[in-house]
Amino acid sequence: MTEHEHFEPVIIGxxxxxxxxRAADLAGTARMxxxxxIRLIRLMCSGRLDPTFVLKALSAGADGVMITGCHPGECHYIEQNYKAMRRYQLLKRTLTQMGIEPQRVKxxxxxxxxxxxxxxxxxxxVEEVRALGPLQWPTSLNGHGARPAVETTGAVVSAKEVAA
Amino acid sequence: MTSPANLPEERIGVYVCHCGSNIAGTVDVEDVAQWAAGRLKHRGVVIARDYKFMCSSLGQEMIEKDIKELGLTRVVVAACSPHLHENTFRTACKRAGLNPYLCELVSIREQVSWVHTDKVAATEKSKAVVSGGVERVLWHEPLEPLRVPIHPATLIVGGGIAGIQAALEIADGGSPVYIVEREPSIGGHMAQFDKTFPTLDCAACILTPRMVSVGTHPNITMLTWSEVTKVDGYVGNFTVTVCKKARYVNTDLCNGCAVCQDKCPKKIVDEVFEAGLGYRKAIYTPFAQAVPKFPVIDRENCTYFQKGTCRACEKFCPTGAIDFNQQDETITLQVGNIILATGYDLFDPRRIPHYGYGRLANVFTSLEFERLSNAAGPTNGKIVLRDGVTEPKSVGIIHCVGSRDRNYNNYCSVICCMQGLKFAHLVKERTGATVFNFYIDMRTAAKAYDEFYQRVLEEGTLFIRGRVAEVTDAARLHGEEGKLIIQVEDTLASKQRRIPVDMVILSAGLQPRRDAKAVAKLFGISCSADGWYIEKHPKLDPVATMTEGIFIAGCVQGPKDIPSTVVQGAAAAARVLGRIQQKEIALEPVRASINQDRCSGCRICNNLCPYSAILFHEDRMVSEVNPALCQGCGTCVAACPAGAISGTGFSNEQILAQLEGLLMLNLDGDGRMPVKVREAVAI
Known part of the structure; x- marks a missing residue:
């Protein structure tokens, strides 16, 4: 019995x-x-994924995020999934530095x-994130509890929102 | 929670579809609609309804009526995948006077009811999905589709019966066609066959007139002995680079007399057209009725090219058409649409060593047998053993070789049962031999197919149900000496049998072309796990692909017989002709644009674009997107550090709003996931 047995994570995909x-459509058609x-958001390409979307999802209540795209070499837009891959690597390092388990984002x-x-x-x-438990935003950044850390990342996103 | 400035004026209608019991069987759709009407009222939802079939004309009329009577400004439909019905509901909105892009279709069928079993959790997830849709639609902007002109020419890749049919249909419709074929002649696999089931008309008799029509049609340009090397551009305006390999024959001078082929001293086993059973020369046309009639020189095997002497063909050519100095040519074509009809490869039965192909001389593949029984083949149609003289007295035909077998291909290759029956009939008719057919299930489901099966049964062919375990030449029992013994479990008689025969024919399955993946990549389409090309919709759009302007026809989409292949060739042609007739196509207006006031001129986006659609103005130090080149992937939008680039249809606001909606942040204002939702999900 683990401590998180009754915890149901929320994942944004x-x-x-x-x-x-289309794979998700196929899973449905085949009744898998x-x-x-998991709750899915459709983008035109994994290259469209702004890494701050992931931070936003995590700060807004998601416990994990799945980023999906075409296999390397099979991108509909030639090569944009490689860009997603690079951003993902950077994002994982950022998450680690922020004190968030990078395994929450896949x-x-x-x-x-x-x-x-x-x-x-x-x-x-879902099982991996369930085992990690609910996302606890680290408190060590300023020692005043979780909320400021959330707002810090929130500010990153909002700055972008304003600009866009 | 961010809200657009015009939130108070927005009037949103939410429509939840039952899809019969497809959604309503797992999701409490009434509850979802009521919830949306109540809990999302402050987000602008003025009406939420559920209905049995939202895509039916009554369902659509209901939405249209609400738009008119309730003054809806946005619509959210919770139903199936947008890939299926997005257009249906957009069109309904348009009919009611609402910009079609102010409609959002969210999937609660493929993404909820069909993949989840827990009704409570599925209903809660549906609410979240609807909530995401409502938040997203608030940020939608009225858009106009992009109109792209369609170049009237069409490229067809592959000159088999699918490509031939498509080419003739389009050319007869009055539009120019380029047909590119890798081999020296068009005709494809069908040209190799002897008879076609179930009517037994000779393949050449029905195919060659069509080949000639392709060759002489004023609207068709044939590029044989050629391959596509590069594809640029998009629907309506593709630029295709074709490598036309050197034939070493001047086609302006050659009259197709074939003297060169008689005089060429070099004989090579023909692995392609004769399936390894016959020979060809180093200068050759694959078969007598080849279209075009011009031969090619096989450089690898030509004595002159390899040793520097010979030139027999040149010496005897009456028109002086041989040109050893010819070079490969690169041709650039402008086309509006492309049809891929590149066909299949035969399953290589060497992969099943216990069937003995390649080791036991008298085990033949189906394609080898076609050549053997073909009057124009290496034995002039005489069905004989590998020694070239002995007629078999008994023949075993094994079905499902490499098909319906988890060790090789899981799928049914469709044609092998009928092919096996055809072989049985031909062997019986020409040799009077005893014929055994070994099958798992007999699949003869098409017009006049089962009647053909009955006919072959009446002719006295013996049928044994069971997958053959082994074909061996190791005699154990009296009467097996010098024979091939087929070891099989007869599953109808429930016993093991050893059946000695003189000849074994493997009814081998079909599989994707060896280079199918590379070709798919070249044209920007996808393959299924088996390697066949994926159609846009398996039932409703079987010849289109997800890439606009690229169509597929014939076995490249999956195994099929000649009638179905011809149907697909014609169907793809009809789709293309429709496009050409409309002269333009409406595309999704998903494009990026740069707010030049915000652009800092950092040029990060410039190199990210794979289409070079972003220009940099040196004078003003700002970047600009060329909407004609932009394909809307959104990579630059995600990368712009100044947030100066926005993407229509997939803006930051739309995506983030949908995200907040999915997490139900719109229900209360404290910026966190409400505890209630977590509990609901936990059930």
Whole structure:
């Protein structure tokens, strides 16, 4: 019995319109099953993923984030998934520096034919995040509890929102 | 929670579809609609309804009526995947006078009811999904589709029966066609066949007239012995680079007399057209009725190219058409649409060593047998053993070789049952031999197919149900000496049998072309896990792909017989002709644009664009997106440190609002996930 046994994580999934969103459609058509903890957002490409979306998701209540895209070499827009991959590597380092378990954010390649793979990866991530427990924003940044840390990242996003 | 400035004026309608029991069986749709009407009222929801089939005309009329009577300014439909019905609901909105891009379709079928079993959790997730849709739609902007002109020419890749059919349909419709074929002649696999099931008309008799029509059609440009090397551009305006390999024959002078082929001293086993059963020369056309009639010189095997002497073909050519100095040519084509009809490869039965192909001489593949029984083939249609003279007295035909087998290919190759029956009939008719067919299930599901099966049964062919375990030449019992013994479990008689025969034919399955993946990448489309190309919709859009302007036809989409292949060739042609007739196509207006007041001129975005769509103005030190080149991937939007780039349809506001909606931040104002939602999910 683990301490997080009854904890149901909330996962936000970013999907590419051309591959992983279609894989999710395929998983549905084939009636494959995965836990209801994930909620998907469709982007045109994994290259569209601004890393601050992930920080925003985590600061706004998600316990984990899945980023999905076409397999390397199969991007609908030639090579933009490589950019997503690079941003993901940087993001993981940033998360570590912020004191958040980088395993909460996962990059998965899933082609339009890989409904089964997506199903499997979602199931795995939900279990992994469940084992990590609810996301606790680190308090060590300023010693005043979790909220300021949230607002710090929130500020990053809002600055962008204002600018955009 | 961020809100657009015009929130108070927005009037949103939410429509939750039952999809019969597809959604309503797992999701409490009434509850979702009521919840949206109550809990999202402060976000502008003025009406929320559920309905049995939202995509039906009654469902659509309901939305249209609400737009008109309640003055809705935005619509959220919770139903199936946007890839299925986004257009349906956008069109409904448009009919009611609302800009179609102010409608958002969220998926609670593929992403909820079909993948989850817990009704409470599925209903709660549906609420979150609807909430995400409502927040997102608040940030939608009225848009106009992008109109792109369609170049009237079409490229067809592959000159088999699918490509031929498509080419003739489009050319007869009055539009120019380029057909690119890798081999020296068009015709494809069908040209290799002897008879076609179930009518038994000769393949050449029905195919060659069509090949000639392609060759002589004023609207068709044939590029044989050529391959596509590069594809640029997009629907309506592709630039395709084709490598036209050197034939070493001047086609302006050659009259196709074939004297060169008679005089060429070099004989090579023809692994392609004759499936390794016959020979060709170093200068050759694959078969007598080849279109075009011009031969090619196989450089690797030509004595002159390898040793520097010979030139027999040049010496005897009556028109002086041989040109050893010819070079490969690179041709650039402008086309509006592309049809891929590159066909299949035969499963290589060497992969199943216990069937003995390649080791036991008298085990043949289906394609080898086609050549053997073909009147124009290496034995002039005489069905004989590998020694070239002996007629078999008994023949075993093994079905499902490499198909329906988890060790090789899981899928059914569709044609092998009928092909096996055809072989049985031909062997019986020409040799009178005893014929055994070994099958798992007999699949003869098409017009006049089962009648053909009945006919072959009546002719006295013996059918044994069971997957063959082994083909061996190791005789154990009396009467097995010098024979091939087929070891099989007869599952109808429940016993093991050893059946000695003189000849074994493996009804091998079909598989994707060896280079199918590379070709898919070249054209920007996707392959299924098996390697067949993925159609836009398996039922409703079987010849289109997810990439606009690229169509597929024939076996490249999955195994199929000749009638279905022809149907797909014609279907793809019809899609292309429709496009050409409209002269332009409306595309999703998903594009990036740069606010030049905010652009700092850092140029980070410049190198990120794979289409070079971002220009930098040196004078003003700002970047600008060329909307004609931009494809809307959004990578630059995500990268701009100044937030100066925005993407229509997928703006930061839209994505972040959907995110907040999915996390139900719109329900209370403290910026955190409400505890209640967590509890609901926990159930």
């Amino acid at each position: 970013f999907t590419c319109n051309w591959c992983s969103y 099953k995965y836990p209801p903890n 990059l998965v390649w899933a082609s339009a034919a890989e409904g089964a793979r997506l199903t499997e990866e979602i199931t795995k991530l």
